[in-house]
Every structure is written in C-alpha cells, then in structure tokens.
Amino acid sequence: MSIQQENIFQQIISHAKEYGFVFPSSEIYDGLSAVYDYGPYGVELKKNIRDYWWKSMTQMHENIVGIDAAIFMHPTTWKASGHVDNFSDPMIDNKDSKKRYRVDHLIEAKAEELNNAGKNEEANHLLNKMEELLAAENFTELKALIDEYKISCSISGTSNWTDIRQFNLMFKTEFGAVASDNPDDNIVYLRPETAQGIFVNFLNVQKTARMKIPFGIAQTGKAFRNEIVARQFIFRMREFEQMEMQFFVRPGTEGEWYKFWKEERLKWHLSLGISPEKYRYHDHVKLAHYAKEACDIEFNFPIGFKEVEGIHSRSDFDLTQHQLYSKKKQQYFDNDIDPTTGKPYGNYVPYVVETSIGLDRMFLLVLSNAFEEEVITKEDGTTDSRTVLHIPTKIAPVKLAILPLLKKDGLPEIAKQLLDECKPYFKCFYEEKDAIGKRYRRQDAIGTPFCVTIDHQTKEDNTVTIRYRDSMKQERIALSSIKQLILNEL
Numbered sequence: 111m112s113i114q115q116e117n118i119f120q121q122i123i124s125h126a127k128e129y130g131f132v133f134p135s136s137e138i139y140d141g142l143s144a145v146y147d148y149g150p151y152g153v154e155l156k157k158n159i160r161d162y163w164w165k166s167m168t169q170m171h172e173n174i175v176g177i178d179a180a181i182f183m184h185p186t187t188w189k190a191s192g193h194v195d196n197f198s199d200p201m202i203d204n205k206d207s208k209k210r211y212r213v214d215h216l217i218e219a220k221a222e223e224l225n226n227a228g229k230n231e232e233a234n235h236l237l238n239k240m241e242e243l244l245a246a247e248n249f250t251e252l253k254a255l256i257d258e259y260k261i262s263c264s265i266s267g268t269s270n271w272t273d274i275r276q277f278n279l280m281f282k283t284e285f286g287a288v289a290s291d292n293p294d295d296n297i298v299y300l301r302p303e304t305a306q307g308i309f310v311n312f313l314n315v316q317k318t319a320r321m322k323i324p325f326g327i328a329q330t331g332k333a334f335r336n337e338i339v340a341r342q343f344i345f346r347m348r349e350f351e352q353m354e355m356q357f358f359v360r361p362g363t364e365g366e367w368y369k370f371w372k373e374e375r376l377k378w379h380l381s382l383g384i385s386p387e388k389y390r391y392h393d394h395v396k397l398a399h400y401a402k403e404a405c406d407i408e409f410n411f412p413i414g415f416k417e418v419e420g421i422h423s424r425s426d427f428d429l430t431q432h433q434l435y436s437k438k439k440q441q442y443f444d445n446d447i448d449p450t451t452g453k454p455y456g457n458y459v460p461y462v463v464e465t466s467i468g469l470d471r472m473f474l475l476v477l478s479n480a481f482e483e484e485v486i487t488k489e490d491g492t493t494d495s496r497t498v499l500h501i502p503t504k505i506a507p508v509k510l511a512i513l514p515l516l517k518k519d520g521l522p523e524i525a526k527q528l529l530d531e532c533k534p535y536f537k538c539f540y541e542e543k544d545a546i547g548k549r550y551r552r553q554d555a556i557g558t559p560f561c562v563t564i565d566h567q568t569k570e571d572n573t574v575t576i577r578y579r580d581s582m583k584q585e586r587i588a589l590s591s592i593k594q595l596i597l598n599e600l
C-alpha cells in the first residue's frame with residue numbers, strides 16, 4: 111500500500127469514528143482486536159445496505175425466500191461441512207519477532223513489493239507458484255518459496271521462519287451445564303458462515319414455502335472467525351455479518367446458474383451507482399475439492415483490489431454431507447419432464463450456487479467509495495475545503511436535514527411540520543443550532559443528500575431552499591414538493 115493510500119485509509123477510519131459510524135469495541139478498555147461497534151449513523155447505513163440486499167434477493171426474485179437461523183448449530187453440522195477438519199489457514203511464525211502471518215498474505219505482500227519496483231513478471235510468477243502450491247497443500251515447497259524470495263518479517267526484518275502449520279479459525283464454546291465424561295460432548299461452535307443454517311433447513315423451507323427448483327434461500331446474520339491476522343479495520347473482523355444466498359438447481363444446470371449469479375451480483379453493486387472501473391472479477395485457480403467454479407468480486411479499496419463477495423458453484427457437496435452425517439435424505443423430487451427420457455427427472459440431491467457477501471466489507475466499500483476531501487474554489491478565487499460522503503441516496507443514513515435558519519419567528523414551527531410530514535417515509539434530521547454553513551458541513555460529513563432551510567421568505571411564499579450534497583447547488587422550491595422530491599430518489 112502506498113503512503114497516500116495508507117493516509118486515505120486512516121482518514122476514513124478517523125472519519126468513521128468522529129462522525130458516529132464505527133467505534134472500536136469496548137474502547138474504554140482499549141478495544142478488542144478486530145471487533146467493532148456501529149454508531150448512530152453506522153447502524154443506519156448498515157441496515158440500509160442489508161435491506162437493499164434483502165429486497166434485491168427476496169422481493170425482486172419470486173423464487174428466493176429468506177430464513178433466520180440460529181448462530182449455534184448442532185456440532186455435527188461442522189463435522190459434515192468440513193469446517194472442523196479443514197477450515198484453517200496455513201500460517202507461519204517469525205521466530206525472532208514471534209509475529210504470525212498468513213502465508214498467502216505474506217507472499218502477496220512480497221508480490222506487491224515486486225510490482226511496485228516494476229518487476230511485474232517476477233511478481234506474477236511468485237503469485238502463480240503460490241496458488242499452485244496452496245492448491246496442492248504443498249507446505250514444504252511453499253516454505254522453500256518464502257526462502258527463495260528472501261521474504262522477511264516486517265517487524266524483525268529477519269527470514270527466520272518456523273514451518274508452515276494449519277490453524278483452525280472456528281471459535282468454540284461450551285453449551286449447557288451438563289457434566290459429561292467426554293468434554294467434546296458440550297462443545298459448540300460460533301458459526302463461521304451463515305450458509306450451513308440454510309443447508310440444514312433446505313427441506314423445511316422447500317416443503318413449507320412450496321418451492322420448486324430452481325429456488326434460493328437467503329439469510330443475513332453474524333459469523334465468527336478467529337482470524338489470525340486481523341488488521342485493516344472492518345475489512346477483516348473476528349465477528350462480522352454475512353449476507354448469503356444459496357440457490358438450489360437441477361444437476362447439470364449449475365454452469366448456467368453460476369454465470370447468471372456472477373453477472374447478477376455485479377449488477378447489484380453497479381446499481382448503487384458505483385463506477386464499474388472500481389470492480390473486477392477474480393476467478394479462482396485454487397478450488398475447494400467439491401467446488402466446480404468460484405470467483406470473487408473485488409473492489410478497489412484504499413488498501414488495493416480486495417474481495418468483497420464470493421460466488422461459488424458448490425455441487426451437491428453440502429447437502430450430500432448432511433445426508434451422510436444426519437442419515438436423513440436431503441433430496442428433492444423433480445416432476446418436470448426430462449426431454450431425453452420423456453419421464454420426470456425424479457429424485458436427486460440439488461446442486462448449489464451460492465453468493466456470499468460480507469456486510470461489513472460492503473459497508474467499508476460504500477464508505478471508501480463515498481469519502482472525499484474536496485477542495486472548493488469560491489467565486490472570489492479563494493479556496494475552502496469540506497469532507498463529504500457521497501453515499502448513494504438509497505442507502506444514506508439520513509435522507510433529509512431540516513434546518514430552520516433561526517430559532518425564532520415561527521421558523522422552527524414550519525420546520526417541525528415538514529419533519530412530521532416526512533418522517534414516516536424516510537429518515538430525517540432536525541437541527542436549529544449553529545450557523546447554516548456549519549450545519550451543511552456536518553450533513554456533508556455524514557452523507558445526507560438533501561438539506562432544506564426554512565427562512566423568513568418561507569413564511570411569505572411557502573418556498574424553501576434545498577441544497578444538494580454533491581453539487582452544493584441551492585435552489586428555491588415549494589415547501590409542499592419536498593417529500594415527493596425525496597421519495598422519487600428512493
């Protein structure tokens with residue numbers, strides 16, 4: 111990351127704290143690493159992103175329904191899903207600094223260093239080699255690669271590394287107070303992904319909502335991972351929220367559905383008005399053994415292009431595993447006619463294409479995309495500056511700020527009438543203190559797209575000044591048109 115990028119990232123983090131978006135968790139006790147709390151504007155923005163996703167899935171697609179599964183699940187779930195045995199990252203420790211690194215992060219950082227030095231070919235070679243060795247889980251050669259490129263620890267500066275080992279990322283806790291001879295009997299995990307709550311409810315949902323394949327189940331909720339390298343603000347957290355959708359399809363059709371969802375999900379991002387140049391796909395070379403195809407949607411964060419969402423074609427792996435471990439059939443009877451046989455497709459375990467996005471990561475994406483330190487040239491040629499969040503109106507925490515110019519002469523009364531008229535429809539903010547310019551700046555900083563000022567002229571002709579956040583343009587319009595103007599933007 112360049113110094114300039116690092117600076118922007120730090121500015122966003124400070125801004126998020128100063129304006130009530132994101133606070134470090136339990137800050138009065140010096141915080142808890144990689145855990146964060148959302149403040150008054152943060153919680154609104156987060157909810158709006160979640161709602162926007164939820165609506166796009168469950169309302170805009172007739173064949174997708176939602177569930178809300180518990181965080182705790184029967185521990186066998188995680189045996190069946192492979193998380194107990196395989197949900198781990200290869201890690202390496204520097205013996206001098208005692209600092210632990212994720213092997214892929216360590217090598218990627220080296221590749222970036224090479225890229226910055228103009229050695230792009232060498233960087234690509236290193237990354238390709240890494241992907242190949244990670245796919246083969248060949249840790250001996252991976253370690254040799256670290257040695258070959260003389261990769262060193264950023265703290266100790268040495269290349270005195272331990273062997274590479276796997277670390278499981280699931281949090282464990284004890285369940286109930288029943289004494290047992292086997293301590294493992296009481297162990298439950300905090301779910302590391304929401305998807306398994308969908309898989310184990312596949313038949314409950316299919317039967318009760320009378321769904322016909324192809325159909326999807328959507329869910330949003332907390333997930334927990336004991337990330338070893340947990341830095342970078344809310345990009346990588348130990349407690350975070352996912353928005354996942356599992357789409358169940360007839361075997362043999364997964365290729366076309368994978369393609370469909372890959373495109374559909376990027377369209378969702380672009381529907382927020384974010385520039386397509388800031389996005390790219392990253393197709394996976396290293397596939398999980400059950401996966402048929404997988405890609406990430408990456409966004410150009412201030413920390414570089416990084417994954418915000420994954421689209422995975424998971425075959426029938428999960429349902430088959432649950433069938434095996436639970437000894438309960440996870441099949442669907444498809445009575446559509448197969449044209450090749452002239453008979454119904456019959457019973458099968460459906461294939462799954464999933465879309466999985468981190469809500470917190472999407473939140474960071476929105477903040478990063480919105481944040482601007484803008485220099486304004488005034489009419490007299492002098493300059494001024496403002497910090498503004500260009501958050502899309504649809505998801506902005508506050509849509510309208512209502513600002514009486516003075517705290518007297520009946521202006522607050524008119525303003526409060528407007529507030530009463532609008533607040534059942536969208537989030538408003540009312541403020542009568544401070545100079546108007548200062549109030550505008552505060553609204554810019556939290557990303558409020560519209561400010562309305564009520565002044566003495568309002569009393570005469572029922573017009574108000576509306577100010578647009580992005581252009582800072584102001585115009586006089588009828589007081590009675592405000593509500594509809596904003597509703598049109600939503």
Ligand code: ATP
Pocket residue numbers: 303335337344345346347348350351352417418419420466467468469470471472
């Ligand atoms: P990464 O490679 O960044 O660790 P992943 O490939 O393990 O991510 P998935 O298991 O595919 O991620 O999870 C789906 C989505 O959940 C990710 O695209 C990301 O947006 C989000 N996510 C995963 N881990 C975290 C985390 N620790 N903090 C915040 N969001 C996360």
